[in-house]
Amino acid sequence: MARVITVVMRMKTSDNALARAAAGGDRDAFSCLIARHYDRVFGLAFRLSGRREEAEDLCQDVFAALPVKLRAFRADARFSTWMYRVVVNASHDRRRRAMVHARAAVSWGEVELARRAEAEEAAMAMDWLQRAMSELPEDLRDTMALVLDDDVTHAAAGEVLGVSEGTISWRVSEVKKRLRAMKEAEA
């Protein structure tokens, strides 16, 4: 059956309505949707990897493949949650490929110190962040990448990662514990 193609010229339509229209072939809705979400996706991509280059590559992968992925979206779930899941999955995919191909340490594990000449203090902060993140196991790191975004609730993070809300809360407290231990070790 021929799909009905609706032309939507609305700028302030809900994400879900746009996503459904885009999944149905509406190009305008698609453009609007990706422009709206690019920056947040980039932020998450950075938090997942800790490297700008990695985040940029991940973003390219995610957006290039989005038209195909979007066909599967017709959900009552929030679009942003769905989108985050796509990003997290793509990130895992890249990590796995990197592991398979090079067995190289990736991303947060690979400390690139102060690439840009920044203030001493900022560099220090970055250094601490690098260490904190690189010492976390992968699942905790992914959890942090999500929950450090104010808009992502524990429930939503659980949905993205395919675990329960309780697991996320447990992981967050685990991270706190580890950060505290790290601080104590420094003191």
Next chain:
Amino acid sequence: MTDELDDLKAAMIAATPRPDAARKAADLALAEENFARLQGSTDEARPMSERGPMARLGQGVKAMLDVMTTRAGLTATTGLVAVGLVMILPVGRDLLAPPVELVEPGTVVVTSDRDGQALEERTVGSALGNESLSDPLQAPSPSMEAEIAEGLDFASDLSVAQRRAEGQALGKVASAPQAERLVIADDVAVVRESDTEVFSNAAPSSLKVTAEEPVSTFSIDVDTASYAIVRSSLTRGMLPPAEAVRVEEIVNYFPYSYPESGGPDPFEPTISVMPSPWNAGTNLVHIGIQGDLPAIGDRPPLNLVFLIDTSGSMQDANKLPLLKQSFRMMLAELRPEDEVSIVTYAGSAGQVLEPTRAAERSVILAALDRLEAGGSTAGQAGLQQAYQVAEGMTGDGEVTRVILATDGDFNVGLSDPEALKGFIAERREGGTYLSVLGFGRGNLDDATMQALAQNGNGTAAYIDTLAEARKVLVDQLTGALFPIANDVKIQVEFNPAEVAEYRLIGYETRALRREDFNNDRVDAGEIGAGHTVTAIYEITPVGSAAVLNGPLRYADENDRGAGGELGYFKLRYKMPGEDVSRLIEQPILPEQDVVSDDAVFSVAMAGFAQLLRGDDYLGAWSWGDAIALATGARGDDAFGYRAEAVTLMRLAESLSR
């Protein structure tokens, strides 16, 4: 929130860079390009959607794009994409400025294949800088303004970010035009690489004209993985990808009770003919096969080797922990003389439990509890080791099986998929079978799961919940582990005097060549104790208004006068341990057997699967019709599987709106 977390958050916010405007513009443009291409492409993900005038229009555009390989042509298409971008974002006057200006004339865009080899270089021409394109945006129409006002919050956010990044990015382009090369994978690679989940499927079998192709041959399939994948997708609020839907696995997921054989064969086909629920004028030929259930007390001792993936990704709650719980439940079903061994791969390596009698429950449970995902030891030859252990355990008349549990990491020691299949097939000949259990989503390699289980005379099941574990490992343990017939093949010859057209619903991945039916060396599916298998054909009687193909002017007049038989059914199988197949055959008569609730329910499931797949043979038959048909045929439903299916159908109905 505690201080630690706030520190981390503050540091993270400080560290997170703004997206590079040029990259952003390029990514968005690429996404739009892929989107546009997808609308008009003959992508295999939607095999049956390209009918009708709209689709043909799209194909024309695709053909046009394919033909335009000259520089001028490519420039024009790139221009078109940019036009699309400009038109689409009337809000973003600010937003738009960077993409238009950033892609300076002369910027080189490289299209590359998977290996990164440059295939095409194209120069972005002046079309991108076309000033007149952005003019209408300076004065949005009043009706648009209202909507823009609502959208301002995010637009202003974005534009601030854009402005900040703008200067920096522009500088980059200006200072190093050659360095600003965007490597874009070609569209096919983009589509394939981005998806980690690999599904095994083939295009839906097409309608056959009986006079041209009277014989249909396929291998039976008792796997159920597809249903569990569909359920997992639907309960997460998404329609499953069409290629994850295998009709026969969705139909065969449910236990049916077809009549058991009274004769010497381990099963007997029950064939019924009923009007098709979705097309007036066509009928369904429903073939149900019930495997006998040997007395459980008589079963031979069982040797099980669990080969467990302990890679880091297995630590999710729905993977290793679920697997442990599942095995604990299964252990209760084993008998004291059965033996269990556990071998792990990827992560921790090696044999973690020596062959142990099921009577020593505490030893087995302790070993199971010690399993942990993660660790860095490279996966060693896990599969070979598992088979070695299995062979050491095999005694006379015992059944030995390796059970591979994974979330998609098949790094079991043999990396070449063909070598892996060959290895498993060779061991199958030695009497050691392999079953595969899939856990978790995201990395699930359904295609490899299927291939391995098929080669190992085993089943592939996907376990997403404890209830599913119970069904696979407890309720149906006997069937899953004790084959009663190997290499079961079905061949149906339709009578062109009665049947004008026919179509096998499902079994696309199990199709066999006509000559394979009598060739005992060709492998096919197994039936376990108590398993049921259902196959459904949709047939169009000669003279029906529903015939889709007109008669051939020069075809032979067919008048074999076979007493009104619709066709002839043949089935070949081997008894376990035998090399020579046995044959069961019977004619298909127009009125055969009473249609049971079981048969109706299986038809409803076949309809459900076809709807999920977007098949276009169903006409106006809707989700509602499928739900009504299934609801009316739920029968006893002792385990509640059918009630669950109806719930899933309702979910799918709302998701598809």
